[in-house]
Amino acid sequence: MHPETLAIHAGRKSDQATGAVTAPIHLSTTFERAADGSFPSGFEYSRDDNPNRRMLETCLAALEGGEEAIVFSSGMAAITAVIESLPPEHPRRLLLPDDMYFGIRSLLNETDLGARFDRAVVDMTDLDAVEAACAAPTGIVWIETPSNPLLKIVDISTVADIAHRAGAVVVVDNTWATPLLQRPFELGADLIVHALTKYIGGHSDLMIGGVVARHAGRHGAALRAAQKHKGAIPSPFECWLALRGMQSLAPRMNAHCSNAMAIAKFLSGHPAVSAVHYPGLPDHPGFGIASEQMTAFGGMLSFEVKGGRAEAMKVAASLKLITRATSLGGTHSLIEHRASVEGPETRAPENLLRLSVGLEHAQDLVADLQEALECIPRPS
Ligand SMILES: *Cc1c(COP(=O)(O)O)cnc(C)c1O
Numbered sequence: 001m002h003p004e005t006l007a008i009h010a011g012r013k014s015d016q017a018t019g020a021v022t023a024p025i026h027l028s029t030t031f032e033r034a035a036d037g038s039f040p041s042g043f044e045y046s047r048d049d050n051p052n053r054r055m056l057e058t059c060l061a062a063l064e065g066g067e068e069a070i071v072f073s074s075g076m077a078a079i080t081a082v083i084e085s086l087p088p089e090h091p092r093r094l095l096l097p098d099d100m101y102f103g104i105r106s107l108l109n110e111t112d113l114g115a116r117f118d119r120a121v122v123d124m125t126d127l128d129a130v131e132a133a134c135a136a137p138t139g140i141v142w143i144e145t146p147s148n149p150l151l152k153i154v155d156i157s158t159v160a161d162i163a164h165r166a167g168a169v170v171v172v173d174n175t176w177a178t179p180l181l182q183r184p185f186e187l188g189a190d191l192i193v194h195a196l197t198k199y200i201g202g203h204s205d206l207m208i209g210g211v212v213a214r215h216a217g218r219h220g221a222a223l224r225a226a227q228k229h230k231g232a233i234p235s236p237f238e239c240w241l242a243l244r245g246m247q248s249l250a251p252r253m254n255a256h257c258s259n260a261m262a263i264a265k266f267l268s269g270h271p272a273v274s275a276v277h278y279p280g281l282p283d284h285p286g287f288g289i290a291s292e293q294m295t296a297f298g299g300m301l302s303f304e305v306k307g308g309r310a311e312a313m314k315v316a317a318s319l320k321l322i323t324r325a326t327s328l329g330g331t332h333s334l335i336e337h338r339a340s341v342e343g344p345e346t347r348a349p350e351n352l353l354r355l356s357v358g359l360e361h362a363q364d365l366v367a368d369l370q371e372a373l374e375c376i377p378r379p380s
Helices: 003-009 051-064 075-084 102-110 127-133 156-165 217-230 236-247 249-268 287-293 309-318 338-345 362-373
Strands: 068-072 093-097 118-122 140-144 169-173 191-195 209-213 273-277 300-305 334-336 352-356
Touching: 003 051, 003 236, 003 249, 051 068, 051 209, 051 236, 068 075, 068 217, 075 102, 075 191, 075 209, 075 217, 102 338, 118 127, 127 156, 140 156, 156 169, 209 217, 236 249, 249 273, 249 300, 249 362, 300 309, 309 338, 309 352, 309 362, 338 352
Parallel strands: 093 118, 093 140, 140 169, 169 191
Antiparallel strands: 068 209, 191 209, 273 300, 300 352, 334 352
C-alpha cells in the first residue's frame, strides 16, 4: 500500500468494543490478568506497552518500511536513546554533520553523554571529507537532510555506503522530509529518527519522538529496553494526537511544499535578499541530489537578508502574519533568527532567517514578506 493510505490505516482498526472508527484513548496504566495469570490483551502495564502507543508505533514502522518503531517523550529523548543504546561492539565515536539540529550539539556539550562519545564533525556534502573521517573507527554516522538551518542536502546512499564499509551504524533524522518525501531505508539507513513534534504531529501542540529500525536487531532491542526501563515514554493522549496528525500528513506536506516553493521563488528575486536556501531551487547546490532522493523539497527554507543581524531582526519584527517563534512543521508559518537562538557556537549566518512555511495561502505569506522586506533600504 502507498504511504498516503498507510498513514490513515496502518496499526488501527475500528474499536472492537464499541465500533468507534477513531480509536479511544486508553488512559488505564494497568491491564487485567486472566484466571491463569496471563495477559490476554497483550498489555500489562502502560510503561511497557499501551494500545495507543502500539498503534502509533505500528503505523510509523509501516510508513518508513522498518521492522519496528519505538517512540519516546520527545525527539531529543529518541535521539538520546539511539546514541546511548549503541551496541557495545561499536566504537564510541560519532560522525556528525556540520549543519544539524542544534539540540544535538547541546546534548553532547551540556550532558554527560558528550563525555562518553568522541565526536568528529564534517561537511557531509563533501564525500572525500566523509571518507577521511570514516578512516578512524566510527560507531554512528549521523545524517540530517535537508539540514537545519542551511538546508544542505546529503547524498544518503553514498554516505551510507562509506559508513557501512567502516562498520558504522547509519542514522537519518527524517524529521524535515517526513516519510512522504524521503525514504531513508531504501537508501541504506539502519535507523531513522523523528521529532514527531513537527510535521507528523503537524499542529504545534504535542512533543513526541520516535526511532524506526530497519531490522529489529540488537540496536532495536536495546532501544525497546531503554523505552521500557528508562521510562521516557509519551502519554497515550500524545500518541493519539500524533496518529491523528499522521492521518492528514500527506495532503499537508503537499501544501507545505507548494507554499515553500512559491515563497522561495519570490525571495530569490527580491533585491533585499542576498541568498535563499531551498533545495527546490535549481541553483541550490543540493538540487540534483534532492531531485533524486526526495519526491518534493519540503516546507522549510532559510534566507539571508542584505545586511547583518540588525537587518534580519528588523525583517522578522516587521512581519504581521508570519509569527516570530521557534519550531516548525505546524499550520502557522513561523520565522526565527537562528544565530541568536543557538548562541555563540552557532554556524548560522547573522543575517539568516529560517522559515517554517505553514498552510496559509501562499499569496498572503508572500505579501507579508514583501511588506516586511520594505524595511531594508534599496541601493539607489
Ligand atoms: C525539533 C527537532 C528535533 C528535536 O525534537 P524535540 O521533539 O523538540 O525534542 C530533532 N531533530 C530535528 C531535525 C528537529 O527539527
